[in-house]
Amino acid sequence: MSIIIESDLCTGCGQCLEVCLFDALELVGDKVAVKDGCNLCGACVAVCEYGALSLPEDETPALSRPSHGIWIFAEQRRGRLSPVALELLGEGRRLAEALKIPLAAVLLGHQVRDLVPELMAAGADTVYLVDHPSLAQFLEEPYAAALTALARLHPPEIILAGATYVGRAFIPRVAAVLDTGLTADCTAFDIDPEKNLLLQTRPAFGGNIMATILTPRSYPQMATVRPRVMKKLPPDNGRQGNIIEIDLADLSRPFRSRFLETVSEITETVPLGEAEVIVAGGRGLQEAKQFRLLEELADLLGGAVGATRAAVDAGWISYQHQIGQTGKTVAPKLYIACGISGAAQHLVGMQSSDYIIAINQDPQAPIFQIADLGLVGNVFDILPALIQQIKANR
Amino acid sequence: MKIIVCVKQVPETQDVRLDPVTHNLLREGVKSIINPFDLYALEEGLRIREQQGGTVTVLTMGPPQAEAALREALTYGADQGILLSDRAFAGADTWATAFTLAAAVRKLGGADVIFCGKQAIDGDTAQVGPELAAFLDIPQVAWARKLTFVGPERLQVERLLDHGYDLVEVQLPALITVVKEINEPRLPSFKAKLKAKAATIPVYSLSDLGLTENQVGLKGSFTRVVRVFPPPARGQREILQGAPEELAAALWGRLQQMHLR
Structure with a gap:
């Protein structure tokens, strides 16, 4: 598949060649033509003043929106929430208001119930809690199994997770199995008000270019989010929410990977992340x-x-x-x-x-x-x- | 031991910029290379082969030109390279890429270990490896910096996480994504270079993989890039030149305005 060219409208001005990120356009005579390597990014469509270029239409019918709102993955280790969890709740709150849907935190771990109030104070309407020994330490298999099973049980519209080593290791497995798109390391979000879709913006090419990405034909819309970019809310300890504790049969099966020990801790003598x-x-x-x-x-x-x-x-x-x-x-x-x-x-x-x-x-x-x-x-x-x-x- | 290494051909430099006014891409003739992180994956595959015996197959998906990346991989000593190329594969996001790679791995009869670099330097997503493992339903360890065999089908892996390094054990077949601390890639050998020149690189198309157009490329992708633009410019910029004392004074003035100490 590639960009569609209306040769009658093409003037051969060459504007589109200049903007092609993939060097996939060329002039043949005085008309533009597509070479291999077209990534259908649409950059050329946007610059063509003559309407000669278009993207192939997506014939997929619109899906109905799942009813379980926005989820954020509440990353924790040894009973301490990762700061990005609270940042995601701050951003998630904003998106939830815009879409008028609820915001939930998904808390996976073992003996982590104590973290629930902190998540509610930070903006969660609901906390899905899966407390299981298999989740005591991070491993891709059980974490992906738990989040996948939860998302099938209570389908969410959006799932956001921190673009941490943990998030980036297991969230792709969830997206693969749920047959949905995933955008890595986002630095900004917005809502397309007509389609109620999440506009996911991320840096590409080492930060030289920004790209905005949509997940237009599947749910949940999934993204990992760069830590320290979103703002957490001031904690509101009066906020109420509900806990949904879920026992997942999937977690009792044997996993093919197991945690042995933590070999070395990075001792942050330099709290770079917190320094003003x-x-x-x-x-x-x-x-x-x-x-x-x-x-x-x-x-x-x-x-x-x-x-x-x-x-x-x-x-x-x-x-x-x-x-x-x-x-x-x-x-x-x-x-x-x-x-x-x-x-x-x-x-x-x-x-x-x-x-x-x-x-x-x-x-x-x-x-x-x-x-x-x-x-x-x-x-x-x-x-x-x-x-x-x-x-x-x- | 059947070892598969997945590589990606990427532009050598990430130094592409959009003109702030026209949004045109400012690009010079850019060379294509093997994604640098994938060379560590390849090296680890070669080391395991030397230790355990077996074969190293290098897999890439891309336009016909991506064959060059495979040929380069052969110069390091890989046994064979396989190119997944078809116009239908164009425009694939990470989901569709991993899905296509998974079909190729199955066609090759599976693997004991699959190695990937931690991420590609152009997309920086780090998603294809874990998605591939999920499609193949095999366990995965991301961000590995050290591997040790503890049995014919068991690997102990030291891997980087946010808090430090964890040691985990994984049963093969498994997929491992590696960080560059894991090894020091070798240089191409003269002998392998000669072999690489003469090697035939099989190309698998859509029909070779038994897939349909709707499962691959842009059609099979769940994400769409809807806009590309230059990073937002910062507010007013101010550049000062002068004697060090004057500059220091200006800096001090600014810090005071910011109420820092």
Whole structure:
């Protein structure tokens, strides 16, 4: 299948060739033609001024909407909720109001009933609780089996889960078995008011392009959501909700994978995720000892130190500090990027920060494209001067 | 031991941008490569073969050009490459991709272990591996950084989760997605390069897999991309140049406005 071309309308202007993400269009004579590789993304349809391009029509009839509202997966470990669970409830609340449907949290684990009030206070109308020894530790098989069985029992319209290692490991299994679409690592949602469908927006190509995705012909509409992007609500301990506790026969069968032990815990000496201020360094710092400058500044500002992959790979600072595509995603109030050029892989991990200050010698560095305040200059001159100022004014 | 490694051909650079005004794609001639994470999956497959005996089959779905990725995989020492290619496969989302791969794995008579890279660098979804495992109804361990055989059909896997590393045991057949800490991929060998040049790469089409058009490609996909656009520009940007002391003072002024300490 590919884009449909009305050759009579095509003027051969070539606009569509420019926007094709997949290099799948060419001009044959003075008309556009489709090569292999058309991904039917529709980018060309949007730019054609002559209405010569269209997407093949979907003949699937509209499905009726399932009646069990929006679900969020309430990820927990050892009886502590993951922060993303509360963020999802905040966003889920907003979507539930827009669609005028209820919001539920799905809590899977063993001896986790104590977490129910926290979920209700954070916005859940209902908590589906599956408490079972098979769910004591995370494993893809039992977690997928539990969520799949629940979704068949009480079909939801939408399922959202955190795009954590856990969420991204088992949610795809659920989507596969439920025969429905899944969008990874979303950073924004909206509702299409005509079709009542979830508009799921996510970065693609390392964050260089944003794509909005629909799941138009199946339910539930499923997405994983990047942690620390959505806002949780202030807890309202007066909120009431109901618990639906479910005993799933599926969980008593033997699973083919089993948990043995936790080998090592990542001890977060640097609570990067919670820091309001992050001072981060990149290749421009040149050597390990220069990170002391960043540490000093971070201490003065009550913040934490972050780093790019280049700095971590160079051995200047440990992996725990790494921010970006292969490290952590952060969104502090203030992000000070020192000697960071701004590779796309780094930017995706910090671009939702409230305020970004960049210090770099190269005025062309891409980091300046996303910085609210950019200082063109030498980090080793500016930071000591700043530290002095702060100390003098304490 | 039958080992299958799934790979994806991706553009070498993710540095594509949309023109902020026209939304046109700004792209230079970009080379295609094997998704870097898949090379770790391939290496792990080759190591298991060396340890346990068996064959490594590399599988990819893509346009005819994706054959190059398979040929490249052969230069590292894989035994055979199989290309899933058909115009009907175009536009597949992760569900349809995994569904098609699952049909190919079945056609190949299944596998003892299937390896995938943790995710592809273009789509970054990390979904195809787990969806493939679900379609084949086999267990899966995602984000593996270390594998040890503890019996002919049992693997112990150390895997990365949000809190640290867990050790889990899984019964084969199973699908493993690997992170790059798992190994150091080898370099292509001269001998394998010669073999790769001469190798025939079978191509499986829609009918070879016994699937229908409605199950694959865009028609089989449950998601639709409805809009692509550049990331939102941030608010007012301000770039200052000058002497370090002046810049530090400006910075300090800004921090005070933000009421930080």
